[in-house]
Amino acid sequence: MNESDNLRNSLIRISIHVPKVCEKCGAPSPEYKGVGEYKCTECGFVMYDDFGIVRNYLEEHRGATQSEVSRATGVPMETIRQFLREERLEVAAGSGVMLSCELCRAPIRSGRYCEACAKKVAMQEAAAKSAQKKNSVSGFGLGKAGESGARRFRR
Numbered sequence: 001m002n003e004s005d006n007l008r009n010s011l012i013r014i015s016i017h018v019p020k021v022c023e024k025c026g027a028p029s030p031e032y033k034g035v036g037e038y039k040c041t042e043c044g045f046v047m048y049d050d051f052g053i054v055r056n057y058l059e060e061h062r063g064a065t066q067s068e069v070s071r072a073t074g075v076p077m078e079t080i081r082q083f084l085r086e087e088r089l090e091v092a093a094g095s096g097v098m099l100s101c102e103l104c105r106a107p108i109r110s111g112r113y114c115e116a117c118a119k120k121v122a123m124q125e126a127a128a129k130s131a132q133k134k135n136s137v138s139g140f141g142l143g144k145a146g147e148s149g150a151r152r153f154r155r
């Protein structure tokens with residue numbers, strides 16, 4: 001993992017479906033009303049993006065699992081998981097488990113890891129970072145420094 005890998009990973013985002021034109025009359029640029037809801041400025045038709053669709057479904061089906069939501073709404077599981085990871089969606093307290101820790105599978109309400117694993121991951125990341133620093137020091141040379149300097153300048 002180097003700096004550009006980190007950058008690339010942070011840029012990978014799952015694209016979600018967003019209404020660009022009115023699904024009823026075809027007028028462009030529906031007005032965004034918030035929480036995934038859009039309204040046509042011409043005919044007033046209300047539409048939802050993936051987030052709005054999932055949110056609406058969960059409001060009526062508290063406790064639905066990820067696969068149930070995905071099947072019922074047609075929104076891919078990966079997209080639903082992304083909303084949970086970004087903590088835009090949170091599983092309602094006392095509802096069926098929708099999300100589990102990526103490491104130990106403990107039930108969690110949002111994010112990617114349970115509290116214990118989140119701590120472990122943070123420690124591992126810190127350790128990996130300091131190991132990375134050591135590597136870059138041993139591989140450090142004048143040529144390399146000049147090259148990255150030149151690249152920075154061109155940009």
Ligand SMILES: [Zn+2]
Binds near residue numbers: 027
């Ligand atoms: Zn319309």
Ligand SMILES: [Zn+2]
Binds near residue numbers: 103116
């Ligand atoms: Zn865990």
